[in-house]
Amino acid sequence: MSEHSLEIRDLHARIADGEEILKGVDLVVPRGEVHALMGPNGSGKSTLAKVMAGDPQYEVTGGDVLIDGESILEMEPDERARAGLYLAFQYPVEVPGVSIANFLRLALNARREEGDEIGVMEFYTKLQRAVKALDWDESIIERNLHEGFSGGEKKRSEILQLLVLESRYAILDETDSGLDVDALKVVAKGVNAARGPEFGALVITHYQRLLNYIVPDKVHVMAAGRIVKQGPKELAMELDTRGYDWIRVEAGLAPVGDDEHAPRVGA
Amino acid sequence: MADLLPQDAHPDAAKLEGMAHADQYSYYMPETYAFRSEKGLTKRVVEQISYQKNEPEWMLKFRLRALEIAEKKGRPKWGPDLSHLNFDEIYFYIRPQDKKGTNSWDDVPEEVRETYRKLGIPEAEQKMLAGVGAQYESEMVYHNLKEEWEKQGVIFLDSDTGLQQYPELFKEHFATVVPPEDNYFAAVNSAVWSGGSFVYVPAGVEIDVPLQAYFLINAQSMGQFERTLIIGEPGSRFHYIEGCTAPTYNSDSFHSGVIEIIVKERANVRYSTIQNWSHNVYNLVTQRAIVQRHGSMGWLDGNLGSKVTMKYPSTYLMGEGAHGEVLSIAFATDGQHQDAGAKVIHAAPNTTSSVVSKSISKGTGRSSYRGLVQIHEGATNARSNVECDALLLDDQAKTDTYPYIEINEKSAHVGHEATVSKLNDEQIFYLQSRGLPEDAAMALIVRGFLDPVAKELPLEYAVELNRLIELEMEGSVG
Numbered sequence: 030m031s032e033h034s035l036e037i038r039d040l041h042a043r044i045a046d047g048e049e050i051l052k053g054v055d056l057v058v059p060r061g062e063v064h065a066l067m068g069p070n071g072s073g074k075s076t077l078a079k080v081m082a083g084d085p086q087y088e089v090t091g092g093d094v095l096i097d098g099e100s101i102l103e104m105e106p107d108e109r110a111r112a113g114l115y116l117a118f119q120y121p122v123e124v125p126g127v128s129i130a131n132f133l134r135l136a137l138n139a140r141r142e143e144g145d146e147i148g149v150m151e152f153y154t155k156l157q158r159a160v161k162a163l164d165w166d167e168s169i170i171e172r173n174l175h176e177g178f179s180g181g182e183k184k185r186s187e188i189l190q191l192l193v194l195e196s197r198y199a200i201l202d203e204t205d206s207g208l209d210v211d212a213l214k215v216v217a218k219g220v221n222a223a224r225g226p227e228f229g230a231l232v233i234t235h236y237q238r239l240l241n242y243i244v245p246d247k248v249h250v251m252a253a254g255r256i257v258k259q260g261p262k263e264l265a266m267e268l269d270t271r272g273y274d275w276i277r278v279e280a281g282l283a284p285v286g287d288d289e290h291a292p293r294v295g296a
Numbered sequence: 297m298a299d300l301l302p303q304d305a306h307p308d309a310a311k312l313e314g315m316a317h318a319d320q321y322s323y324y325m326p327e328t329y330a331f332r333s334e335k336g337l338t339k340r341v342v343e344q345i346s347y348q349k350n351e352p353e354w355m356l357k358f359r360l361r362a363l364e365i366a367e368k369k370g371r372p373k374w375g376p377d378l379s380h381l382n383f384d385e386i387y388f389y390i391r392p393q394d395k396k397g398t399n400s401w402d403d404v405p406e407e408v409r410e411t412y413r414k415l416g417i418p419e420a421e422q423k424m425l426a427g428v429g430a431q432y433e434s435e436m437v438y439h440n441l442k443e444e445w446e447k448q449g450v451i452f453l454d455s456d457t458g459l460q461q462y463p464e465l466f467k468e469h470f471a472t473v474v475p476p477e478d479n480y481f482a483a484v485n486s487a488v489w490s491g492g493s494f495v496y497v498p499a500g501v502e503i504d505v506p507l508q509a510y511f512l513i514n515a516q517s518m519g520q521f522e523r524t525l526i527i528g529e530p531g532s533r534f535h536y537i538e539g540c541t542a543p544t545y546n547s548d549s550f551h552s553g554v555i556e557i558i559v560k561e562r563a564n565v566r567y568s569t570i571q572n573w574s575h576n577v578y579n580l581v582t583q584r585a586i587v588q589r590h591g592s593m594g595w596l597d598g599n600l601g602s603k604v605t606m607k608y609p610s611t612y613l614m615g616e617g618a619h620g621e622v623l624s625i626a627f628a629t630d631g632q633h634q635d636a637g638a639k640v641i642h643a644a645p646n647t648t649s650s651v652v653s654k655s656i657s658k659g660t661g662r663s664s665y666r667g668l669v670q671i672h673e674g675a676t677n678a679r680s681n682v683e684c685d686a687l688l689l690d691d692q693a694k695t696d697t698y699p700y701i702e703i704n705e706k707s708a709h710v711g712h713e714a715t716v717s718k719l720n721d722e723q724i725f726y727l728q729s730r731g732l733p734e735d736a737a738m739a740l741i742v743r744g745f746l747d748p749v750a751k752e753l754p755l756e757y758a759v760e761l762n763r764l765i766e767l768e769m770e771g772s773v774g
């Protein structure tokens with residue numbers, strides 16, 4: 030299985046010199062599957078995503094992350110990207126003066142050998158196809174990366190990039206948050222377009238709503254820096270109606286309150 | 297006049313001395329030269345220059361008067377530290393024997409050739425920059441263009457030739473925009489100037505292709521004290537561009553040019569320059585334009601390299617409805633001080649101006665924005681907007697801003713905005729997460745920062761600017 034999967038093994042991480050946020054995460058997304066990651070605010074979902082992508086503000090203190098059986102923890106963020114990992118950020122940054130088209134061409138060429146740069150026609154064909162798949166206006170590619178973008182447009186841009194870069198594994202961090210219903214359908218369409226036997230995704234979300242359009246093969250629930258429950262897609266619906274408390278109790282955590290500082294029940 | 301001939305004017309003597317003084321960069325100078333002044337700035341040197349150039353009497357008098365002014369004025373007491381700039385060690389005039397240069401490409405040091413290659417400069421231009429005479433295709437293209445321009449009455453020559461061929465026209469406009477009294481370095485330039493461009497575009501003539509100084513420099517290698525005079529007659533429209541993008545290796549460490557531009561009624565003139573001096577050069581330049589009614593002047597000024605640069609393109613809006621624009625880029629790396637900015641004088645009603653300054657500092661580099669917007673009484677409804685943005689690439693780098701604003705007219709509007717930002721870790725991580733290596737991510741952010749200015753450049757210059765930025769960024773990754 031590990032030959033064709035995105036695998037997280039007992040991962041521990043903290044803010045550089047700060048307190049531990051990930052406290053032993055175990056999770057496997059086999060290629061060809063889409064998994065959902067849910068969990069209360071502050072439980073560590075975004076931290077997990079960023080640690081996997083190599084954000085230097087976090088320090089890994091134990092465990093491993095593997096792409097198709099190979100550890101990526103020693104790699105720079107760009108090497109991880111070139112190894113096939115893609116992160117759609119919960120809060121994509123703005124980079125003034127850098128057009129989407131220009132940036133994506135550089136990003137694609139970074140994956141190719143020098144002298145083997147992508148042809149201009151080939152690139153624009155690819156880009157335009159992705160823009161169309163997201164029901165977007167073509168002029169968007171000349172806009173600067175997220176400069177003046179609405180919240181929804183930023184999310185759509187993250188999916189556009191995913192389609193163009195054709196990564197093998199994607200982590201989508203609350204790509205549905207802040208989207209209206211139409212935009213949600215468009216984003217789901219984009220992700221479903223990427224879906225296939227060679228693609229695996231971990232979709233972080235708070236809402237069952239998204240999972241109606243992107244039906245997950247499995248649902249993982251995170252609380253206090255750990256995966257505390259796993260189940261089939263029906264688990265998401267149950268969370269929608271019942272909330273997280275029962276899972277917390279099951280996991281031996283305090284039913285409500287701050288994840289980070291909650292004392293263990295009975296401790 | 298024979299007594300003006302200096303002792304070492306004999307070609308052989310000069311050759312011997314030249315060899316003794318050779319250092320790693322001196323290939324830039326021809327191995328043999330017809331004449332080199334003695335070191336230092338003296339009356340005798342100024343007389344030698346004028347004599348060598350066979351100039352009209354009025355120019356010699358002008359030079360000598362300028363020298364007196366310089367001596368009286370002394371150096372400016374503000375701005376960057378110039379205490380290491382020693383005139384007694386500088387040759388103020390060197391005349392190549394063969395205008396085409398006599399060096400062979402093989403004599404150019406490998407490290408310099410490597411830099412040119414990295415810059416991606418076409419081979420023909422590399423050779424020109426290295427002072428190697430060569431015939432090449434682009435020169436032919438240029439000659440065809442030039443013929444076409446000449447039919448329309450356009451003059452595009454180096455200034456020495458301009459003075460010889462068009463003495464009346466030259467004298468009428470020369471030093472009317474920047475008189476030697478203006479500032480110390482303008483006075484020094486006036487005393488010892490040599491080279492530069494002379495451009496005259498007749499009324500109503502519009503030229504779409506930029507006039508590129510590069511072709512003139514080929515004919516006579518650019519002096520350290522160039523004097524450029526540009527005249528746009530009423531209703532003319534053109535773009536003059538000087539791309540000095542290769543590091544200008546030169547054993548001499550002082551460059552002080554004067555650029556004078558006259559924009560007559562409804563004329564539209566743009567002057568663009570990207571300069572990249574070697575890191576031992578003091579680059580002290582006076583650039584000024586006078587703009588008449590409804591005329592428009594645009595400066596694009598890119599400053600890379602050098603040890604110290606002081607450069608404040610200025611625009612005097614003298615006629616109603618005149619417009620001035622300055623786009624400026626400065627990049628200061630280790631040991632450099634870029635003191636650049638802009639000066640706009642609104643002296644007539646309904647004049648408008650805009651200044652956009654973008655500076656980048658890295659390591660021990662320091663960039664300063666020094667600007668003046670002055671609105672005279674009676675310049676009703678004058679409008680000016682200044683925006684200066686500084687980007688710091690690390691914790692050590694420095695930037696400062698000296699924006700002076702003087703408004704003597706109630707109905708005027710002046711806007712000023714300044715921002716300082718640091719290279720943002722989140723942006724770097726984001727770009728890296730898309731597959732760009734850290735150095736490429738940083739370079740891309742810097743390019744994006746400069747984009748509002750760079751996109752005003754013709755494509756090939758924008759490409760060269762980007763390459764230069766990448767070279768300057770090398771070694772930024774900690």
Ligand SMILES: Nc1ncnc2c1ncn2[C@@H]1O[C@H](COP(=O)(O)OP(=O)(O)OP(=O)(O)O)[C@@H](O)[C@H]1O
Pocket residue numbers: 044050068069070071072073074075076077086119289
């Ligand atoms: N760089 C940081 N500095 C300080 N605290 C941090 C940092 N990154 C994460 N944390 C803390 O770690 C915990 C987990 O945060 P994280 O953003 O991973 O939660 P999340 O599960 O994504 O929450 P949400 O559902 O609200 O997006 C929070 O308490 C957060 O404040």
Ligand SMILES: [Mg+2]
Pocket residue numbers: 074075076119202203
């Ligand atoms: Mg989050």
